[in-house]
Amino acid sequence: MTSIGPALRQPAQVTAVGLLLAAFTVQTVGAFLPNVPLLVAGIATGFAVDLYLSERQRQTAAALRRIQANASVRQLIRDLLLVSGLLALDDTEHTTVYLPLVGGLLLFHGLHFACQAAAVLVRRTRTLPVVTRNIDASALRLSPAPPASLAKRPGDLLLRSGLFATAGLSVTAVTDDALYAAAGITVAVCVMLWALGELSVRLLSRRRPAGEAEVMEWLDNWLAEYRPTVGMYFSGGVNSAYQANMWVPVLEQLEERSVIVLRERFMVQKIESTEIPVLCIPKVSHLMHLEKTALKVMIHPANSGKTSQILRIPTIKHAFVNHGESDKLSSCNPYAKVYDEVWVSGPAARERYAKADVGVDDRDVHEIGRPQLAPVRPFTGPPGPGEFLTVLYAPTWEGWTEDPGNTSVILAGENIVRALLADPGVRLLYKPHPLTGTVDDRALAANRRIVEMIADANRRRAGELSCASLNPPAEALEELRLRERELDALTGAAFRPAADAVERMLLQGAPRPGTAREIHAATCAWERAYWASLPAWQHQVIEGRRPALYSCFNQSALLISDVSSVVSDYLASEKPYAVVNTTTLDGDRFREAYPTTRAAYLLTPEADGIGELLDVVRGRGPDRLAGARHDLKEYLLGPREPSATEKFGNAVWRLAEVAEQHRAPEPDLPEGPGARRSQQA
Structure with a gap:
């Protein structure tokens, strides 16, 4: 059974749907009393809510579509109630005056359905069997996408063009002058005719992208050439x-x-x-x-x-x-x-x-x-006097299975963050796994509370320091904006909101030689500008594609994580790291079960031992696991020489040779019935 419940989690969403229902109720009462103020109030409120849904609450609008209460149905009901109200307001002698208006409304909605059908056909012709990047695919007759209101969101077009018709009918209800309604409906019909024409032109053979057979022939030719x-x-x-x-x-x-x-x-x-x-x-x-x-x-x-x-x-x-x-x-x-x-x-x-x-x-x-x-920098020692100690907390996610110790976020995350935030000399970088909360709602809720804790700690610390000199200079912020623009220009991050896959293929054709080197240099410059633009005292929640995890490694002096690949990668720096033991195993058995923790300082779910751990990183206590980290690094990541890049290239070359031998034609088999049977076998 379809339900809109999951989409209505925020008060704004519930309020919007409630107002929409109230608007239709008021309009219905206004149409059948009849009462012009109620009729117009219901129309105005309904339109305002619909505009809000189309611009700010697309998830809620999608939920309404799932129960067949889409924008087309809502506009049709709105117009039907308005016409019913007009008929109830007038006597029978003038009823025939409104019949052409009803016909105009029917034409308007009929054209809308024709536009929807044309939009479906346009989307199908622009859905190619392959999508490409960094390939010149202009031979496939690629073109910019039509406006989103025509191809992707025809309900928005109906709502905005229907505003003219509904406004005209509303004025007619107030003034009893049918010319207003006729003018509004005429404008709405003209808009729909224009939209239908725009979509129909794109269905002409010379305007359509290549078909399936032509695309696959092009792909074969490109692969043969490349x-x-x-x-x-x-x-x-x-x-x-x-x-x-x-x-x-x-x-x-x-x-x-x-x-x-x-x-x-x-x-x-x-x-x-x-x-x-x-x-x-x-x-x-x-x-x-x-x-x-x-x-x-x-x-x-x-x-x-x-x-x-x-x-x-x-x-x-x-x-x-x-x-x-x-x-x-x-x-x-x-x-x-x-x-x-x-x-x-x-x-x-x-x-x-x-x-x-x-x-x-x-x-x-x-x-x-x-x-x-390769980008991970080696350990250079504890932070200097007066410097904040940067700690990276990068827990893993809850995973698809219920194995113990998958993530520390649920049982220990808040305790760890609370203990770190309590140290006035610590700057926390919190980088949750991208999949956190996708399986277990408890992880999602804990992650949200951690983010709120960090925001509150930043507000308190800013008040306590009350020292503008600790903020980065304006030049650093301007440098970040400059590097952001440079990187976006190189990566093509900006597309029109209406751009579809075909338009992106057109814009992301064959890149200029050397683009990869330029992007790498621009990314490094952006990362330097990003970290320089942040106040040295400010805790950070790191999400999204940038900065990358390894960039966070280089900023930190200590990692706190779980049993995950983050630990193995961090060992490339040989910096101290801690793993949270949320299992029922004691320390020795935990290290035996999880070899990546052999050189780790272990933390309990209650975050016991964080104070001593921070003293070790600051150089106030012996780092008894430094040698173990060095040995474990080679056990996990292999010997330093030859380099991993060289070993990867050699592995590719060797396996390619195996594939080439596999492709070599088999020697001719002897003729005869036995040979044929062997060949068939």
């Missing part, structure tokens, strides 16, 4: 793009021609800016076109239900690289055995697969390090 040899395959949800993005810079460093293959259309714009061509191929039948290409190696940062579809292509060798390694059960998923090889960071991951006994052959496991960690 000849990519290595690709990254990714499929996931709206919050999972970070899993692929961490491998984009690594692919950019390869000498081979690379391509990124996606399956969800929305994911195209979530991939970080890069020169690497991006192909989104939603249908399995179209995905099979990759079989006849030069592709030899495909890396996979994550498992998904759609991964099995590309594994059907026998000409490509597949390597699972994961999006991070931890002691979680998900880091040795049995699904990994479907890949030709599993590439891991160091000996720890190899042992993890062996102990899990999930069917992954040890011969298929290859250690390549973590090439993403």
Whole structure:
């Protein structure tokens, strides 16, 4: 059963729906009494609420559509009640005066339905079988998208054009002069005729983008000309793009021609800016076109239900690289055995697969390090006198399973944050996992309370310091704005609100050579400007794509996290780190069960021991785990030499050679019935 309940969580949403119901009630009473003030008041209120819903409460408007109370139905009811009121206000002799007006209203709504039908056809013609980035696809007759009110939100067009008709009818109800209604309806009909014409023109053959067969022929030709040899395959949800993005810079460093293959259309714009061509191929039948290409190696940062579809292509060798390694059960998923090889960071991951006994052959496991960690700077010692101690709290999310210790946010997050905020010399960076709260509402609620605690602490600290000299200079803020504009210009972050996938394909054609280097330099400049623009004393909640996690690593002197890949990555710096033990295991058994915690300071859910931990980081106490961190780093991430970037490149080259041998034609078989039977077998 459809319900609008989940959409009505905020007082503003409940109030808007209540006002809409009240407006229709008042208009109904005004139409059947009849009473002009009530009639006009109901109309005006209903229109105001509808405009508010279309501009500020699209989620609520979508919920109303699900119960068939969309903008078209609401406008039709509004006009019907208004005409009923007009008929009730007049005597029978003048009733015939309003019949042409009723006909005009019917024409207006009929044209609206025709516009909706045309909009559906336009959207279908502009839904191509592939979506691209960093590829010149102008041969597909790409064009800018029509206005959103025509193609995406026809209800908005009805509401705004219907305002003329309803206003004219309302004035007629007050003045008893039908000319006002006729004029309003005429304007509304003209607007609809214009909209229908705009959409119809886009359905002409010379204005439509290429059809399916033409697009796939173009794709085959492009692949044959570009000849990519290595690709990254990714499929996931709206919050999972970070899993692929961490491998984009690594692919950019390869000498081979690379391509990124996606399956969800929305994911195209979530991939970080890069020169690497991006192909989104939603249908399995179209995905099979990759079989006849030069592709030899495909890396996979994550498992998904759609991964099995590309594994059907026998000409490509597949390597699972994961999006991070931890002691979680998900880091040795049995699904990994479907890949030709599993590439891991160091000996720890190899042992993890062996102990899990999930069917992954040890011969298929290859250690390549973590090439993403090159930007992580090494430990340089405790903060100097008078400097704030920056602590990064980066908890993981609750996960799909109920394994103990998945996240500290629920049981320990508020205690940890409260203890850190109580230290006047600490600056907290809170970076929750992007998926926090997507499975367990308790994690979502705890995350919100933590954010509120940080905001309150900032207000208190600002009042206590009351010293403007601790604020960054105006030049730093201006520098940040400048770097923001430069980065947006390079990454193409700004699109028209009405832009669709076809328009973005047109705007995101083949990039200029050297764009990747420019983007990297601009990103580094933005990060420096970002941190310089923040008051040194101010706690921060870090969300969104920027700044990246590794940039937060470099700002911090201490990490507090959970059993997650964040811990393994942070060890590249050899800085002190702490892990929250929210399981029922004691310290020794916890470290034995989770090897990534062997060099960690352990915290309880009550945040016991944070004071002593902060003293260690400040150099006031012995750092007894410094040597353990050095040893654990090599165990988790592999030896320093050769570099992880070099090892990754060698792994790609070696697997490509295997794929090439697999593609080589088999030797001719001897003739005869037995040979034919063997060949068939």
